[in-house]
Ligand SMILES: NC(=O)c1ccc[n+]([C@@H]2O[C@H](COP(=O)([O-])OP(=O)(O)OC[C@H]3O[C@@H](n4cnc5c(N)ncnc54)[C@H](O)[C@@H]3O)[C@@H](O)[C@H]2O)c1
């Protein structure tokens with residue numbers, strides 16, 4: 001197996017996947033992207049620079065063919081469903097796509113001798129915080145099927161390590177935000193549920209207002225606190241995790257966040273300042289399943305991978321997302 005071989009990126013046409021693709025291409029990596037485009041966008045990929053395969057990771061024949069044709073050295077696994085609320089009402093959809101479908105991928109990896117896996121896990125595997133900031137040894141007690149599906153796949157990956165030597169890094173992202181500073185790609189979910197893009201949709205008049213979910217949390221201003229991590233910082237962490245595995249690293253879980261929390265109200269005020277728009281706000285009840293405060297303890301990422309968030313200021317996240325939203329082409333490589 002080549003030490004700098006081809007990488008298979010599942011879900012590479014999605015938000016975080018496409019930013020990581022851009023970062024890895026800049027580092028000279030050779031990439032094959034597998035995406036069914038259920039949520040991703042073909043235009044989010046530079047099709048002249050990657051091999052794009054439009055298909056589903058649960059298609060065993062297709063996945064096997066990809067391993068025969070490209071012999072990937074490692075898999076970066078972004079593909080999943082990620083609507084927490086929907087996972088509560090339709091859990092089987094989440095267990096099928098986030099837990100069962102990756103087994104097809106892992107079976108192909110085992111057959112073809114591919115032993116490196118970088119997994120998009122989440123702070124949602126921790127459930128309600130027992131303490132903040134949360135380090136990797138925080139108890140994992142997910143409170144919704146989305147978080148549970150990710151936690152269970154972590155368990156599967158550990159078992160594969162034990163049985164056949166698969167080495168994985170579980171990157172537990174906190175709240176991904178921001179966009180490519182060059183404005184080529186952005187966050188383009190439909191439906192969009194995340195806070196920052198919805199605030200900007202309200203600023204642009206695409207929705208009537210931003211509803212704050214709950215004002216009676218035990219936080220200084222009563223609204224939820226989150227740790228917003230720039231998507232380009234997530235991208236660079238993937239490259240470093242790959243280097244770590246190439247260097248013979250063992251299976252590890254690694255949090256990715258800044259270590260700083262911002263409330264929903266603070267994010268809205270920052271967005272008003274960045275956009276210069278007066279953003280209509282309404283106040284609603286709490287959203288089921290939202291912990292009051294999620295803040296990352298990122299020390300392990302620095303110690304193990306040499307990674308630190310470079311984009312600490314949420315103004316920068318919001319500015320890059322606003323530039324992309326209001327840019328002439330609304331992002332994307334090709335018209
Ligand atoms: N956005 C966040 O804040 C956040 C936080 C923590 C973890 N994550 C995880 O990071 C990953 C990427 O998140 P995102 O926000 O970029 O989501 P996204 O929906 O933009 O990207 C996921 C991509 O996977 C593709 N996909 C889904 N199922 C597939 C399948 N069966 N076969 C092939 N392709 C498939 C979709 O079409 C999409 O392009 C997900 O695993 C998500 O759970 C995201």
Ligand SMILES: O=c1ccn([C@@H]2O[C@H](COP(=O)(O)OP(=O)(O)O[C@H]3O[C@H](CO)[C@H](O)[C@H](O)[C@H]3O)[C@@H](O)[C@H]2O)c(=O)[nH]1
Nearest residue numbers: 082122123124173174193194195198211212213224264290
């Ligand atoms: O219209 C909105 C949207 C969000 N919020 C609040 O803003 C905060 C952030 O909410 P997001 O929906 O943007 O993100 P989550 O905190 O729900 O993120 C969770 O879901 C993500 C998947 O999409 C990731 O897995 C992440 O790790 C996990 O914490 C929450 O307090 C939420 O209640 C609002 O007040 N109004």
